[in-house]
Amino acid sequence: MEVNNSKQVEQFMQFQMMSEMLKQAAGDSPSFQIAMESLLKAATDDRGNIDLSRLGLSEADLSKLGYGGGERLNNVYKDIRTSIGSGSTTIEEAVEKASKRYGIDKDLIMAVIKQESDFNPKSTSHAGAQGLMQLMPGTANDLGITDPYDIDQNIDGGTRYLKSMLEMHGNSKQLALAAYNAGPGTLRKRGVDTVEEISRLSYETRDYVKKVMKYYGK
Template sequence: MSLLLIGSAFAVQAKNLTVYKHVDKNGIIHYSSKKPVGKSYNILNVRCPECAAWRNSVDWNTTPLIDNKFSLEIESAARKHDLEPALIKAVIHAESAFKHKAVSSAGAQGLMQLMPLTQKTYQVSDPYDPLQNIHGGSAYLKHLKGVYNRLDVYLAAYNSGETAVEKYGRAIPPFPETREYVRRVKILYKRYQQSARLNAANQQPGNLTINASGR
Protein backbone atom coordinates (compact mmCIF):
# COMPACT_ATOMS: atom_id res chain seq x y z
CA MET A 1 0.00 0.00 0.00
CA SER A 2 1.42 3.38 -0.95
CA LEU A 3 1.16 6.44 1.24
CA LEU A 4 0.42 10.04 0.31
CA LEU A 5 1.09 12.68 2.95
CA ILE A 6 -0.17 16.22 2.73
CA GLY A 7 2.39 17.64 5.17
CA SER A 8 2.02 21.25 4.09
CA ALA A 9 -1.47 21.35 5.52
CA PHE A 10 -0.25 20.84 9.08
CA ALA A 11 0.53 23.75 11.38
CA VAL A 12 3.98 23.13 12.80
CA GLN A 13 3.35 25.46 15.73
CA ALA A 14 0.39 23.46 16.99
CA LYS A 15 0.80 21.49 20.17
CA ASN A 16 -1.92 19.00 19.22
CA LEU A 17 -3.27 18.37 15.74
CA THR A 18 -6.51 16.91 14.46
CA VAL A 19 -5.70 14.91 11.34
CA TYR A 20 -8.23 13.30 9.02
CA LYS A 21 -7.27 9.99 7.46
CA HIS A 22 -9.08 8.33 4.58
CA VAL A 23 -8.32 5.62 2.03
CA ASP A 24 -9.22 6.21 -1.60
CA LYS A 25 -10.48 3.62 -4.11
CA ASN A 26 -6.90 2.79 -5.11
CA GLY A 27 -5.93 1.93 -1.56
CA ILE A 28 -3.84 5.08 -1.09
CA ILE A 29 -3.90 6.55 2.42
CA HIS A 30 -4.40 10.31 2.63
CA TYR A 31 -3.79 12.56 5.64
CA SER A 32 -5.14 16.10 5.83
CA SER A 33 -5.89 18.80 8.39
CA LYS A 34 -9.17 19.45 6.50
CA LYS A 35 -12.20 17.18 6.79
CA PRO A 36 -12.65 15.18 3.56
CA VAL A 37 -15.92 15.96 1.79
CA GLY A 38 -18.15 13.02 0.90
CA LYS A 39 -15.63 10.43 2.10
CA SER A 40 -15.41 8.12 5.08
CA TYR A 41 -12.52 8.97 7.37
CA ASN A 42 -10.89 8.40 10.75
CA ILE A 43 -9.79 11.19 13.08
CA LEU A 44 -6.25 11.08 14.50
CA ASN A 45 -5.33 13.33 17.41
CA VAL A 46 -1.63 13.84 16.79
CA ARG A 47 0.83 14.87 19.49
CA CYS A 48 3.78 16.46 17.75
CA PRO A 49 7.03 15.68 19.66
CA GLU A 50 9.13 18.27 17.88
CA CYS A 51 6.64 21.13 18.11
CA ALA A 52 7.87 24.33 19.71
CA ALA A 53 5.72 24.21 22.84
CA TRP A 54 6.98 20.75 23.76
CA ARG A 55 10.55 21.33 22.69
CA ASN A 56 11.00 24.55 24.61
CA SER A 57 9.55 23.15 27.82
CA VAL A 58 12.26 20.49 28.19
CA ASP A 59 15.68 20.96 29.77
CA TRP A 60 17.62 18.29 27.89
CA ASN A 61 20.47 18.42 30.41
CA THR A 62 18.24 17.27 33.26
CA THR A 63 15.23 15.51 31.77
CA PRO A 64 15.19 11.86 32.92
CA LEU A 65 16.82 9.39 30.57
CA ILE A 66 14.81 6.41 29.35
CA ASP A 67 17.12 3.43 29.69
CA ASN A 68 14.59 0.65 30.19
CA LYS A 69 12.63 0.59 26.93
CA PHE A 70 13.34 -1.36 23.72
CA SER A 71 16.83 -2.33 24.96
CA LEU A 72 17.01 -5.57 22.97
CA GLU A 73 15.87 -3.86 19.75
CA ILE A 74 18.39 -1.05 20.22
CA GLU A 75 21.27 -3.43 20.94
CA SER A 76 20.35 -5.49 17.88
CA ALA A 77 20.30 -2.44 15.61
CA ALA A 78 23.52 -1.09 17.11
CA ARG A 79 25.37 -4.32 16.33
CA LYS A 80 23.97 -4.66 12.81
CA HIS A 81 24.55 -1.05 11.77
CA ASP A 82 27.76 -0.40 13.72
CA LEU A 83 26.34 2.43 15.82
CA GLU A 84 26.57 3.20 19.50
CA PRO A 85 23.42 2.25 21.41
CA ALA A 86 23.74 5.64 23.12
CA LEU A 87 23.34 7.42 19.78
CA ILE A 88 20.28 5.41 18.82
CA LYS A 89 18.74 6.09 22.24
CA ALA A 90 19.47 9.81 21.90
CA VAL A 91 17.75 10.00 18.52
CA ILE A 92 14.74 8.02 19.74
CA HIS A 93 14.45 10.20 22.84
CA ALA A 94 14.69 13.41 20.82
CA GLU A 95 12.34 12.21 18.10
CA SER A 96 9.53 10.48 20.00
CA ALA A 97 10.38 10.27 23.70
CA PHE A 98 10.28 6.47 23.21
CA LYS A 99 6.59 6.52 22.17
CA HIS A 100 6.40 3.85 19.49
CA LYS A 101 3.09 5.13 18.04
CA ALA A 102 4.19 8.76 17.77
CA VAL A 103 3.19 10.66 14.61
CA SER A 104 4.61 14.08 13.74
CA SER A 105 2.91 16.98 12.02
CA ALA A 106 4.77 16.11 8.82
CA GLY A 107 3.72 12.47 8.90
CA ALA A 108 6.88 10.92 10.34
CA GLN A 109 6.04 7.78 12.29
CA GLY A 110 7.21 5.66 15.16
CA LEU A 111 10.16 5.70 17.53
CA MET A 112 12.71 7.18 15.11
CA GLN A 113 10.09 9.21 13.22
CA LEU A 114 10.54 7.69 9.78
CA MET A 115 9.01 9.35 6.75
CA PRO A 116 7.27 7.10 4.19
CA LEU A 117 10.15 7.29 1.68
CA THR A 118 12.64 6.26 4.36
CA GLN A 119 10.36 3.40 5.36
CA LYS A 120 10.24 2.23 1.76
CA THR A 121 14.00 2.56 1.29
CA TYR A 122 14.79 0.47 4.36
CA GLN A 123 11.92 -2.00 3.97
CA VAL A 124 9.95 -0.94 7.02
CA SER A 125 6.48 -2.36 6.44
CA ASP A 126 5.15 -1.40 9.88
CA PRO A 127 6.61 1.86 11.24
CA TYR A 128 4.94 1.27 14.60
CA ASP A 129 6.75 -2.02 15.13
CA PRO A 130 9.68 -1.09 17.42
CA LEU A 131 12.16 -3.55 15.90
CA GLN A 132 11.43 -2.54 12.30
CA ASN A 133 11.42 1.16 13.10
CA ILE A 134 14.67 1.09 15.07
CA HIS A 135 16.44 -0.96 12.40
CA GLY A 136 15.14 1.32 9.63
CA GLY A 137 16.13 4.49 11.46
CA SER A 138 19.52 3.06 12.39
CA ALA A 139 20.20 1.99 8.80
CA TYR A 140 19.40 5.52 7.64
CA LEU A 141 21.58 7.00 10.37
CA LYS A 142 24.44 4.71 9.34
CA HIS A 143 24.05 5.85 5.74
CA LEU A 144 24.15 9.52 6.73
CA LYS A 145 27.16 8.94 8.97
CA GLY A 146 29.01 7.37 6.05
CA VAL A 147 28.16 10.27 3.75
CA TYR A 148 28.85 13.19 6.08
CA ASN A 149 31.11 11.76 8.79
CA ARG A 150 30.71 14.73 11.17
CA LEU A 151 28.15 14.19 13.93
CA ASP A 152 26.60 17.66 13.66
CA VAL A 153 26.07 17.31 9.93
CA TYR A 154 24.63 13.81 9.77
CA LEU A 155 22.26 14.62 12.62
CA ALA A 156 21.18 17.71 10.69
CA ALA A 157 20.61 15.54 7.62
CA TYR A 158 18.50 13.13 9.67
CA ASN A 159 16.30 16.05 10.71
CA SER A 160 16.13 18.23 7.62
CA GLY A 161 17.14 15.85 4.82
CA GLU A 162 20.21 15.45 2.66
CA THR A 163 18.99 17.97 0.10
CA ALA A 164 19.01 20.78 2.67
CA VAL A 165 22.44 19.82 3.97
CA GLU A 166 23.87 19.72 0.44
CA LYS A 167 22.29 23.08 -0.37
CA TYR A 168 24.17 24.69 2.50
CA GLY A 169 27.57 23.27 1.64
CA ARG A 170 27.34 20.07 3.69
CA ALA A 171 26.83 22.07 6.86
CA ILE A 172 23.95 22.45 9.31
CA PRO A 173 21.18 24.37 7.51
CA PRO A 174 20.22 27.69 9.12
CA PHE A 175 16.86 26.37 10.28
CA PRO A 176 16.08 27.00 13.97
CA GLU A 177 14.39 23.61 14.30
CA THR A 178 17.37 21.76 12.83
CA ARG A 179 19.90 23.64 14.94
CA GLU A 180 17.85 22.92 18.05
CA TYR A 181 17.50 19.27 17.03
CA VAL A 182 21.26 18.82 16.68
CA ARG A 183 21.82 20.52 20.03
CA ARG A 184 19.40 18.33 21.93
CA VAL A 185 20.50 15.04 20.33
CA LYS A 186 24.13 15.81 21.21
CA ILE A 187 23.18 16.55 24.81
CA LEU A 188 21.20 13.32 25.07
CA TYR A 189 23.93 11.34 23.29
CA LYS A 190 26.54 12.46 25.81
CA ARG A 191 24.22 11.66 28.71
CA TYR A 192 23.38 8.18 27.38
CA GLN A 193 27.10 7.52 26.90
CA GLN A 194 27.73 8.51 30.51
CA SER A 195 24.87 6.28 31.65
CA ALA A 196 26.28 3.33 29.70
CA ARG A 197 29.74 3.80 31.24
CA LEU A 198 28.23 3.99 34.73
CA ASN A 199 26.17 0.86 34.17
CA ALA A 200 29.23 -1.00 32.84
CA ALA A 201 31.28 0.07 35.87
CA ASN A 202 28.57 -1.13 38.23
CA GLN A 203 28.61 -4.55 36.58
CA GLN A 204 32.35 -5.07 37.01
CA PRO A 205 33.37 -8.03 39.25
CA GLY A 206 33.81 -6.94 42.84
CA ASN A 207 31.21 -4.19 42.69
CA LEU A 208 28.46 -4.69 45.22
CA THR A 209 24.90 -3.80 44.30
CA ILE A 210 22.70 -3.10 47.31
CA ASN A 211 18.97 -3.50 46.86
CA ALA A 212 16.30 -1.20 48.22
CA SER A 213 16.08 -3.07 51.50
CA GLY A 214 19.79 -2.52 52.14
CA ARG A 215 20.70 -6.24 51.98
Protein backbone atom coordinates in the same frame (compact mmCIF):
# COMPACT_ATOMS: atom_id res chain seq x y z
CA MET B 1 -10.00 -7.61 47.71
CA GLU B 2 -9.43 -4.42 49.71
CA VAL B 3 -6.28 -5.87 51.26
CA ASN B 4 -4.94 -6.68 47.80
CA ASN B 5 -5.71 -3.16 46.55
CA SER B 6 -4.01 -1.64 49.59
CA LYS B 7 -0.90 -3.69 48.90
CA GLN B 8 -0.84 -2.67 45.25
CA VAL B 9 -1.33 1.01 46.13
CA GLU B 10 1.55 0.68 48.54
CA GLN B 11 3.66 -0.76 45.76
CA PHE B 12 2.55 1.99 43.41
CA MET B 13 3.79 4.64 45.85
CA GLN B 14 7.06 2.79 46.31
CA PHE B 15 7.43 2.55 42.57
CA GLN B 16 6.84 6.28 42.20
CA MET B 17 9.47 7.01 44.84
CA MET B 18 11.97 4.73 43.15
CA SER B 19 11.28 6.23 39.73
CA GLU B 20 11.81 9.75 41.11
CA MET B 21 15.13 8.65 42.61
CA LEU B 22 16.17 7.18 39.27
CA LYS B 23 15.14 10.32 37.43
CA GLN B 24 17.14 12.51 39.77
CA ALA B 25 20.17 10.27 39.30
CA ALA B 26 19.97 9.87 35.53
CA GLY B 27 18.21 13.07 34.54
CA ASP B 28 15.93 13.41 31.52
CA SER B 29 18.00 11.06 29.41
CA PRO B 30 17.97 7.68 27.69
CA SER B 31 19.68 6.27 30.78
CA PHE B 32 16.53 6.99 32.80
CA GLN B 33 14.38 5.10 30.30
CA ILE B 34 16.72 2.10 30.41
CA ALA B 35 16.79 2.13 34.21
CA MET B 36 13.00 2.30 34.34
CA GLU B 37 12.70 -0.60 31.93
CA SER B 38 15.09 -2.73 34.00
CA LEU B 39 13.13 -1.91 37.14
CA LEU B 40 9.86 -2.85 35.49
CA LYS B 41 11.25 -6.16 34.27
CA ALA B 42 12.50 -7.08 37.71
CA ALA B 43 9.20 -6.18 39.36
CA THR B 44 6.81 -7.87 36.92
CA ASP B 45 5.13 -11.14 37.85
CA ASP B 46 4.13 -13.98 35.51
CA ARG B 47 0.77 -12.34 34.74
CA GLY B 48 2.33 -9.05 33.68
CA ASN B 49 1.47 -7.12 36.85
CA ILE B 50 3.87 -5.15 39.03
CA ASP B 51 4.93 -6.94 42.20
CA LEU B 52 7.53 -4.81 43.97
CA SER B 53 7.95 -7.48 46.65
CA ARG B 54 10.21 -9.09 44.04
CA LEU B 55 12.64 -6.24 44.69
CA GLY B 56 12.79 -7.00 48.42
CA LEU B 57 11.12 -3.75 49.49
CA SER B 58 9.72 -3.23 53.00
CA GLU B 59 5.95 -2.82 53.41
CA ALA B 60 4.10 0.24 54.67
CA ASP B 61 0.43 1.07 55.19
CA LEU B 62 -0.68 3.26 52.27
CA SER B 63 -4.29 2.08 52.09
CA LYS B 64 -5.51 5.63 52.69
CA LEU B 65 -5.19 6.19 48.96
CA GLY B 66 -8.45 4.33 48.70
CA TYR B 67 -10.31 1.72 46.73
CA GLY B 68 -9.28 0.98 43.17
CA GLY B 69 -5.58 1.41 43.74
CA GLY B 70 -4.74 -1.89 42.11
CA GLU B 71 -6.53 -0.95 38.92
CA ARG B 72 -4.82 2.44 38.85
CA LEU B 73 -1.47 0.78 39.40
CA ASN B 74 -1.86 -1.50 36.42
CA ASN B 75 -3.16 1.32 34.21
CA VAL B 76 -0.02 3.31 35.02
CA TYR B 77 2.05 0.21 34.36
CA LYS B 78 0.46 -0.26 30.93
CA ASP B 79 1.14 3.38 30.06
CA ILE B 80 4.80 3.02 31.04
CA ARG B 81 5.19 -0.21 29.08
CA THR B 82 3.62 1.43 26.02
CA SER B 83 6.14 4.26 26.19
CA ILE B 84 9.11 1.92 26.57
CA GLY B 85 8.34 -1.24 24.66
CA SER B 86 5.67 -3.59 23.37
CA GLY B 87 5.27 -7.22 22.51
CA SER B 88 8.31 -9.41 23.05
CA THR B 89 10.87 -6.79 22.03
CA THR B 90 11.75 -3.76 24.11
CA ILE B 91 13.35 -0.56 22.89
CA GLU B 92 16.56 -1.37 24.74
CA GLU B 93 16.79 -4.80 23.11
CA ALA B 94 16.10 -3.45 19.63
CA VAL B 95 18.65 -0.67 20.08
CA GLU B 96 21.26 -3.14 21.30
CA LYS B 97 20.67 -5.31 18.24
CA ALA B 98 20.80 -2.38 15.78
CA SER B 99 23.89 -0.96 17.47
CA LYS B 100 25.80 -4.21 16.94
CA ARG B 101 24.48 -4.71 13.41
CA TYR B 102 25.39 -1.25 12.10
CA GLY B 103 28.28 -0.33 14.38
CA ILE B 104 26.64 2.75 15.89
CA ASP B 105 26.90 3.69 19.56
CA LYS B 106 23.67 2.61 21.21
CA ASP B 107 23.66 5.80 23.28
CA LEU B 108 23.49 7.84 20.07
CA ILE B 109 20.55 5.77 18.83
CA MET B 110 18.80 6.23 22.16
CA ALA B 111 19.45 9.99 22.03
CA VAL B 112 17.85 10.19 18.57
CA ILE B 113 14.82 8.22 19.78
CA LYS B 114 14.50 10.48 22.82
CA GLN B 115 14.41 13.60 20.65
CA GLU B 116 12.31 12.13 17.84
CA SER B 117 9.51 10.42 19.76
CA ASP B 118 10.31 10.54 23.49
CA PHE B 119 10.24 6.71 23.41
CA ASN B 120 6.66 6.47 22.15
CA PRO B 121 6.45 3.71 19.50
CA LYS B 122 3.10 5.04 18.27
CA SER B 123 4.25 8.63 17.79
CA THR B 124 3.19 10.37 14.56
CA SER B 125 4.25 13.90 13.69
CA HIS B 126 2.15 16.54 11.93
CA ALA B 127 4.33 15.99 8.88
CA GLY B 128 3.57 12.26 8.92
CA ALA B 129 6.82 10.91 10.38
CA GLN B 130 6.15 7.66 12.18
CA GLY B 131 7.35 5.59 15.11
CA LEU B 132 10.27 5.77 17.48
CA MET B 133 12.79 7.22 15.03
CA GLN B 134 10.15 9.25 13.16
CA LEU B 135 10.60 7.87 9.66
CA MET B 136 8.71 9.47 6.81
CA PRO B 137 6.56 6.97 4.84
CA GLY B 138 8.73 7.26 1.73
CA THR B 139 11.93 6.66 3.71
CA ALA B 140 10.35 3.74 5.56
CA ASN B 141 9.28 2.24 2.26
CA ASP B 142 12.78 2.63 0.78
CA LEU B 143 14.17 0.87 3.85
CA GLY B 144 11.79 -2.05 3.37
CA ILE B 145 9.80 -1.33 6.53
CA THR B 146 6.31 -2.80 6.43
CA ASP B 147 5.20 -1.53 9.87
CA PRO B 148 6.86 1.73 10.98
CA TYR B 149 5.27 1.38 14.43
CA ASP B 150 6.95 -1.96 15.03
CA ILE B 151 9.81 -1.42 17.47
CA ASP B 152 12.26 -3.78 15.77
CA GLN B 153 11.57 -2.57 12.24
CA ASN B 154 11.58 1.12 13.10
CA ILE B 155 14.80 1.05 15.10
CA ASP B 156 16.57 -1.17 12.58
CA GLY B 157 15.50 1.04 9.67
CA GLY B 158 16.16 4.29 11.50
CA THR B 159 19.60 3.14 12.58
CA ARG B 160 20.40 1.99 9.05
CA TYR B 161 19.39 5.41 7.75
CA LEU B 162 21.45 7.14 10.43
CA LYS B 163 24.41 4.95 9.44
CA SER B 164 24.06 6.10 5.82
CA MET B 165 24.01 9.73 6.98
CA LEU B 166 27.19 9.17 8.98
CA GLU B 167 28.92 7.57 6.00
CA MET B 168 27.75 10.38 3.72
CA HIS B 169 29.16 13.06 6.05
CA GLY B 170 32.55 11.70 7.03
CA ASN B 171 31.27 10.09 10.24
CA SER B 172 30.50 13.51 11.73
CA LYS B 173 27.71 12.96 14.22
CA GLN B 174 26.54 16.58 14.07
CA LEU B 175 26.36 16.64 10.27
CA ALA B 176 24.68 13.22 10.20
CA LEU B 177 22.08 14.37 12.70
CA ALA B 178 21.46 17.54 10.70
CA ALA B 179 20.94 15.43 7.58
CA TYR B 180 18.71 13.02 9.49
CA ASN B 181 16.49 15.93 10.49
CA ALA B 182 16.57 18.18 7.43
CA GLY B 183 17.48 15.69 4.71
CA PRO B 184 20.87 15.36 2.98
CA GLY B 185 19.56 17.35 0.01
CA THR B 186 19.03 20.38 2.23
CA LEU B 187 22.62 20.23 3.44
CA ARG B 188 23.88 20.06 -0.15
CA LYS B 189 21.65 22.93 -1.21
CA ARG B 190 22.84 25.13 1.66
CA GLY B 191 26.49 24.16 1.15
CA VAL B 192 26.82 22.63 4.58
CA ASP B 193 30.00 20.54 4.63
CA THR B 194 31.35 21.27 8.12
CA VAL B 195 29.93 21.40 11.63
CA GLU B 196 30.41 25.16 11.70
CA GLU B 197 28.26 25.52 8.58
CA ILE B 198 25.27 23.92 10.35
CA SER B 199 24.53 27.53 11.30
CA ARG B 200 23.23 27.95 7.73
CA LEU B 201 20.38 25.56 8.46
CA SER B 202 17.01 26.32 10.03
CA TYR B 203 16.61 26.90 13.75
CA GLU B 204 14.66 23.64 13.99
CA THR B 205 17.58 21.62 12.65
CA ARG B 206 20.20 23.50 14.67
CA ASP B 207 18.13 22.95 17.82
CA TYR B 208 17.62 19.30 16.91
CA VAL B 209 21.37 18.66 16.60
CA LYS B 210 22.05 20.51 19.84
CA LYS B 211 19.45 18.54 21.80
CA VAL B 212 20.43 15.12 20.47
CA MET B 213 24.09 15.77 21.23
CA LYS B 214 23.11 16.89 24.72
CA TYR B 215 21.17 13.65 25.28
CA TYR B 216 24.09 11.72 23.83
CA GLY B 217 26.41 13.41 26.30
CA LYS B 218 29.71 12.31 24.77
